[in-house]
Amino acid sequence: MPKFNFYFPIQVRYGDLDPQWHVNNAHILTFIEQGRFAYLQALGLWNGKSFLDLPMIVADVHVSYLAPIFFGQDLRVGVRISRIGTKSLTFEYELEVTSTGQVSTRAETVMVYYSYHTHASVPVPDEWRKIINEYEGFA
Amino acid sequence: MPKFNFYFPIQVRYGDLDPQWHVNNAHILTFIEQGRFAYLQALGLWNGKSFLDLPMIVADVHVSYLAPIFFGQDLRVGVRISRIGTKSLTFEYELEVTSTGQVSTRAETVMVYYSYHTHASVPVPDEWRKIINEYEGFA
Amino acid sequence: MPKFNFYFPIQVRYGDLDPQWHVNNAHILTFIEQGRFAYLQALGLWNGKSFLDLPMIVADVHVSYLAPIFFGQDLRVGVRISRIGTKSLTFEYELEVTSTGQVSTRAETVMVYYSYHTHASVPVPDEWRKIINEYEGFA
Amino acid sequence: MPKFNFYFPIQVRYGDLDPQWHVNNAHILTFIEQGRFAYLQALGLWNGKSFLDLPMIVADVHVSYLAPIFFGQDLRVGVRISRIGTKSLTFEYELEVTSTGQVSTRAETVMVYYSYHTHASVPVPDEWRKIINEYEGFA
16 A cells, blocks of 8 residues: 555756765755645645745755665655644655655655745645545545 | 657756746756756666766857746757767757747757766767767768 | 956855766856856845846856866856847856966856846846946946 | 854855745755865865765754745854764754844754765764864763
C-alpha cells in the first residue's frame, strides 16, 4: 500500500548537484516545495498562477537525509498533509527513487496559513479542511 | 518538420521563478545545460555519472529571451550541435512550450573540448565527430 | 584607470559550485544580475524594494567565460551602461578577481525598458537618460 | 554577549528571492551552508579547496523561520558546534540582520563525519575534538 495518496515526479538536474557529486541539501527543499505546490493544485486549493493567493508561509522545516540523490535517478516526491491546526498545516514528504522505492529523504514542514494581501496569518478556512480531510481520509 | 532531432522535457519549478513571477534568466541557462547533457547521453558520448569524464567547458553563451516562461508551462528544450571545430563544439537550443510550439528562448553555446583530468583543451576526437555527423545528418 | 565607474563585490558561495568544482555558468548570470541591480540603486534609479517598479526585462545575454571562478576567490563585478536606445539599455559587465584584476567573465545584456504594471515596453524616460549620461560621462 | 564566537556576512541576492518577494526557504539552507564552511576554514579544519577532503555529509536539518529575509538586508550568520558525537557533529546557526540583531532564522544540522574517499562514515578525529573544544570553550 503506498504511503501517500499523492506523488509527483521530480527531474534531477545537473544544476542541483554540488561539488560532492550528489544533489545539494538545499535543492532538496526545492524538490519538496515543488511537490507541495503540485499537491495544492491537485486538490484545487491553488490555481498555480497567482502567487499572492498562495496562502501559506514556511514556519518550520525538518529534513532527514537518508541517502544521497544522484544525477539520472528517477525520483518522485510523496506529499500529504498530516495535521490541520487552527492557523497552520503540517506537511509530510518522502523523496524516493521511483523504480526501486528507495527512500532518499523524509521531511516535514509546518506551514502557517497566511495572507500575502494583508501580511498576516489567518485561520485555515473550512473549505480547505473539508477538501483535505476528504482527500487524506481523515475521520 | 521539427527543427531538432533531439528534444528533452524540462520541468519548470517554483524554485526557478523570481520576484517578477516568471523564470529567472539565469535558470534558463540551467534548462539548456540540462538539455545539453541529455543530448550527450542520448548519443552515447557521456555516461551521466563521471563528471571528470565530461569533456567540455562553457566558453561562450548567447541567449535571446523571446517570451517569459511561467510556472506550470509544459516546456521542452531542443538541442543540436551545429558546428564541430578543432577543439570546440557549438550547440544550438530552443526552449519551447511543448503543446503550442511557442519558442520562449533561443540560445547558442560554444563548448571547448576539455579534459578535467589534465585541465587543458584537447582536440575533438574522431569518434565524437563520426557520431555527431551521423546524428545531425552532416555530409 | 579603471574600466568601470561602478564595482560591486560578489561573495562566491559553495552553493554556486557545480560538480566540476568551479562556479556554474548559470550562476554567473546571477552575479551580473546582482551587479546590475546594485548599479541601478547606486544611481537612484531603483529603490531596491518594489519589484513591480523595476522597469526592465532581459532580452539578450552574451557571456564570454575567460577563466573559471573558484570558491574563496574575492570577486567583484564591474557594471556600466554602454548604450541607451529608444526602449532599451545595453549593460556591460566584467567579473574580476579583486586582488589581482584577473578578468574571469565578460558579459553584455540588452534590457528592454518595460513596465510590469502594464506588461508592455515603454520608452526610456528622459530622467533616466540624464542620470546615466552624467554618471557614464556620455557627451 | 554575542551568542556565537563566529559570525560570517551573507550577501542577499536578487537570485535568492522567490515570487513572494522574500528569500526562498531553500536558499536559507545555502546561507547556513556558507556559514558552516567559513567556520571550518576559520578553525583550520578545511582548506576551502579540496572538496573530497571536506569530511562531512548532512544527515539532518531543522530550520525555524522566524521572520522573512528581504533584498538589501545586511545579514550575517552565527555558527557554532554544539555537540561532538562519536561520528557526528551538531551545528547551530542563527541568521540575523547585522544592524538590528533581529533573528530571522534558527537552524540546527547534524553532520556525519564522512570520508568522500572511502564513502563511509568515520569517527571524528581527536585533533578536531581538541580544536573545536578550545574554540567553543567546552570543558
